[in-house]
Amino acid sequence: MRSPTSEDTSEDNGEDSSTDGEQSRVSSFSDEESSERFRSYSDRERSYDPDDLRPDVNGQFSPSETSGRGAAPVSRYERQDRGLSSVVGSENRDGYGQTLSSSQRQRAARIRRWQQRVQVSGTTARSQRQGLDEIQRMATALGIKKDVRQMACRLFRQSVDAGLLPGRAIESVASASLYIAARSVGYPRSFDEIAAVSRVERKRIINGYESVRDEFGLSLAPVDPQSYLPRVASEAGASQSVQQRAAEIIQTAQESDGKTSSVIGGMKPTSVVASALFAAKSLEGDCVTQTEIADAANVHESTIRNNYRRLLEPYHELNTDKDT
Numbered sequence: 001m002r003s004p005t006s007e008d009t010s011e012d013n014g015e016d017s018s019t020d021g022e023q024s025r026v027s028s029f030s031d032e033e034s035s036e037r038f039r040s041y042s043d044r045e046r047s048y049d050p051d052d053l054r055p056d057v058n059g060q061f062s063p064s065e066t067s068g069r070g071a072a073p074v075s076r077y078e079r080q081d082r083g084l085s086s087v088v089g090s091e092n093r094d095g096y097g098q099t100l101s102s103s104q105r106q107r108a109a110r111i112r113r114w115q116q117r118v119q120v121s122g123t124t125a126r127s128q129r130q131g132l133d134e135i136q137r138m139a140t141a142l143g144i145k146k147d148v149r150q151m152a153c154r155l156f157r158q159s160v161d162a163g164l165l166p167g168r169a170i171e172s173v174a175s176a177s178l179y180i181a182a183r184s185v186g187y188p189r190s191f192d193e194i195a196a197v198s199r200v201e202r203k204r205i206i207n208g209y210e211s212v213r214d215e216f217g218l219s220l221a222p223v224d225p226q227s228y229l230p231r232v233a234s235e236a237g238a239s240q241s242v243q244q245r246a247a248e249i250i251q252t253a254q255e256s257d258g259k260t261s262s263v264i265g266g267m268k269p270t271s272v273v274a275s276a277l278f279a280a281k282s283l284e285g286d287c288v289t290q291t292e293i294a295d296a297a298n299v300h301e302s303t304i305r306n307n308y309r310r311l312l313e314p315y316h317e318l319n320t321d322k323d324t
Contacts, residue, residue, distance in 0.1 A: 127165055131156050131174040134199070138178055141197040142189055152181035155212070162215050168208060171199045176208035180218065188223050190270050192298050225250050225264070225272040228297070232273050235296035238281065238288045245280035246273070249315045256314035263310055270297045275307040279315075282308075 092100045092108060100108060132153050139149040156177040159165070164173055175198040182189045191209075195202040212218070226247060233243040250272060253263040264272050274297035281288050294301045 124160065127170050128157065128160050131160070131165075131170045131177075134171055134174040135178050138175065138194065138197045142193065144178070144182060144189070145187070148178075148181050148185055148187065151184070152178040155181060158216070159212055164211055164215060168211065169200050169204060172204040172208035173212065175200060175205045176212050179205065179209055180212060180220065183220055183223060186227055188227055188269075190228075190268065190298065192270075196298070223269045225254075225269040225276075228269050228273045229276075232270070232293070232297045233277060236277065236288055236292045238277055238293070239284070239286050242277065242280045242284050242286045242288065245284055246276040249276045249279055249311050252315045252318050253311050263314055267307065268299070271299050271303050271307060272311070273297055274299050274304050275311050278304045279308040279312045 092105045094100060094104075135149060135152050135156060138144075139152070152174075156174055159173050159177060175194050179189060179191065179194050191202050191205055194205055198205060213220070229243065229247060229250070233246065238246075250264075253272070253276075256263055267275075274293050277288075277293050277297075278290055280286075281293070290301055290304055294304055
């Protein structure tokens with residue numbers, strides 16, 4: 001059978017065939033430009049595996065090491081079938097937005113049910129799909145960015161392939177994958193925040209995190225309390241001046257830890273941020289309350305009351321030395 005030519009296409013569309021030459025040149029240029037853009041020039045790019053999340057030589061889980069040119073769409077990692085199959089929507093409406101009749105809804109439900117059965121076959125596939133859906137749900141509840149979700153889904157796939165699910169809850173490994181991904185890109189969420197939206201308790205999430213960390217040899221740097229500050233300050237309604245003063249208080253406390261007795265040693269990063277914000281509020285005279293700060297940081301009010309003076313001591317000492 002003869003394949004259709006550009007002339008056949010132009011006649012079918014009712015277009016002037018005089019533009020065929022120009023269109024072919026544009027199409028040829030676009031193809032060449034596209035091939036140049038996604039061509040691999042180095043051995044690393046030729047051997048790049050987007051599913052490989054093994055740590056680098058320093059044991060770091062770096063997102064820059066797992067990104068390359070021409071990466072696949074996000075759905076490749078966030079969906080169990082890598083986005084290869086069609087999706088049957090859950091809304092019982094047609095293409096014009098009209099509600100389906102009773103018989104049509106039954107037919108759509110039957111098609112949707114069989115579509116799910118075709119997509120998932122086997123225990124491993126079902127577990128993988130359940131874990132990926134759990135990551136999507138938790139990430140949406142926490143407002144986590146899409147690239148972090150993708151990284152968490154890829155790490156969860158690696159965990160399934162490594163055989164970490166037997167003997168552990170799927171939700172614990174999924175929650176641990178989301179925790180590691182968020183912490184790796186500098187937008188961490190605490191175990192308490194993950195546990196608040198997870199279907200397993202905090203202890204099981206920590207156990208899942210330790211299993212994934214040991215399996216892949218991950219070496220995550222300690223969480224900097226400064227990374228929590230913008231989000232907590234925004235949720236608490238603190239002013240920009242209070243946020244800046246809190247950043248100075250935290251930095252001063254971190255610098256003093258290496259010189260004298262530890263100020264923030266043993267404290268959770270969210271507790272440090274909450275205490276620093278309340279200390280900064282007392283200096284700036286902002287109207288944000290202790291309860292608002294505690295709720296935003298997911299800590300108890302007594303934690304703030306017991307620790308904010310500890311953070312103010314080195315800050316006052318530093319300012320006193322500058323004034324003298």
